[in-house]
Amino acid sequence: xxIPYKLYNxxxxxxxxxxxxxxxxxxxxxxxxxxxxxxxxxxxxSVIGDKDLEIANYVIEWCSKEKLNTAMFCSPDKPYEGKxxxxxxxxxxxxxxxxxxxxxxxxxxxxxxxxxxxxxxxKETSVLDFSPASCEFHKCEKPVSLMSYLIQxxxxxxxxxxDPFMGSGSTGVAALQTGRRFIGCELSQEHFATAExxxxxxxxxxxxxxxxxxxxxxxxxxxAAQNTLFE
Ligand SMILES: C[S@@+](CC[C@H](N)C(=O)[O-])C[C@H]1O[C@@H](n2cnc3c(N)ncnc32)[C@H](O)[C@@H]1O
Numbered sequence: 001x002x003i004p005y006k007l008y009n010x011x012x013x014x015x016x017x018x019x020x021x022x023x024x025x026x027x028x029x030x031x032x033x034x035x036x037x038x039x040x041x042x043x044x045x046s047v048i049g050d051k052d053l054e055i056a057n058y059v060i061e062w063c064s065k066e067k068l069n070t071a072m073f074c075s076p077d078k079p080y081e082g083k084x085x086x087x088x089x090x091x092x093x094x095x096x097x098x099x100x101x102x103x104x105x106x107x108x109x110x111x112x113x114x115x116x117x118x119x120x121x122x123k124e125t126s127v128l129d130f131s132p133a134s135c136e137f138h139k140c141e142k143p144v145s146l147m148s149y150l151i152q153x154x155x156x157x158x159x160x161x162x163d164p165f166m167g168s169g170s171t172g173v174a175a176l177q178t179g180r181r182f183i184g185c186e187l188s189q190e191h192f193a194t195a196e197x198x199x200x201x202x203x204x205x206x207x208x209x210x211x212x213x214x215x216x217x218x219x220x221x222x223x224a225a226q227n228t229l230f231e
Contacts, residue, residue: 003203003230004176004181004182004230005172005175005176005181005182005183005184005199005203005230006182006183006184006230007166007169007172007183007184007185007186007192007195007196007199008183008184008185008186009185009186009187009189009192010185010187011185011187012055012059012164012165012185012187013055013058015164015183015185016059016062016164019162019183021160022066022068022160022161022162022183023068023069023154023155023156023159023160023161023180024068024069024070024071024151024154024155024159024161024162025059025063025068025069025070025071025072025161025162025163025164026070026071026147026150026151026154026161026162026163026171027059027071027072027073027162027163027164027165027166027171028072028073028140028142028163028165028167028170028171029049029055029056029059029072029073029074029164029165030047030048030049030050030055030056030165031047031050031056031073031074031075031078032050032051032052032053032054032056032075032078033050033075033077033078034050034051035047035050035140047139047140048187048188049187053078053080055165056072056074056080057080057081057082059072059164059165060072060080060082063115064082064083064115067117068117068162069114069115069116069117069118069154069155070114070115070116071088071112071113071114071150071154072112072113072114073090073110073111073112073142074110074111074112074113075110075111076109076110076111079111079113080113082113082115083115084113084114084115085114085115085116086113086114086115086116086126087111087112087113087114087126088111088112088113088114088126088127088128089109089110089111089112089126089127089128090109090110090111090112090128090130090146091108091109091127091128091129091130092108092109092110092130092131092132093108093129093130093131093132094106094108095108095131095132096108096109112128112150114154116154118154120153120154121152121153121154122153124153128146128149130143130145130146130149131143131145133170137167137168137169137170137194137198138167138168138170138191138194140167141167141168141170142170142171143170144170144173144174144177145174147170147171147173147174147175148174148177148178151171151174151175151178151180152178155180157178157179157180158179158180158181159180159181160180160181160182160183161175161180161181161182161183162182162183162184163182163183163184163185164184164185165185165186166184166185166186166191166195167186167191167195168191168194168195168198169184169186169194169195169196169198169199170198171184172184172195172198172199172202173198173199173201173202176199176202176203176205177202177205181230182199
């Protein structure tokens, strides 16, 4: 059986130039805010590539050149420049850290910038109310339920979702659970190993067999080229 996902333990820039047939990029890049030196955090919060927006900007430019539906999480303190047609608020249900404890409101929301070049599935509120992830897999882990919602709004079943910064693989798990195929990159060996494990686990769930079936019986044309990505 063809496995409808492919994971790369490498810098996403090495992979991106070879990709074809991607439908949407749904990703949570390093925010460029130097999280490890960001005030109220205790412990190691360093994220590779988080000193500036260089890597996020590289991906934004590529998505725009490739004309892809794109959703990127970002820090409200440092939103990415570029062409965005929706600015979503992820309300984290009263949970959030950072900021001066006595002078700042609770930082209980994050921003998701979207550029939908193809129609979205449903016109809905821009305020997304989802509980945060438990962060057992990654310190910046995003909830699978929220990733599934974004994937469903921006793509169709059988499509290929690409996450250049997959961390522990939350987007990939959501892609399999919603009947999509997935390509993901992660530079850190530790996070890559976690993502691999989570994807294998997700592939054991019944919804996976539905996705695999689509890989075995592709539509004509474009899908044939797409399938070479998974060989
Ligand atoms: C904010 S985290 C993503 C967390 C993810 N959403 C999750 O739920 O686990 C960003 C990830 O991008 C990875 N990263 C940074 N630069 C990268 C690059 N050039 N190529 C691939 N991965 C990179 C980091 O190691 C980090 O794990």
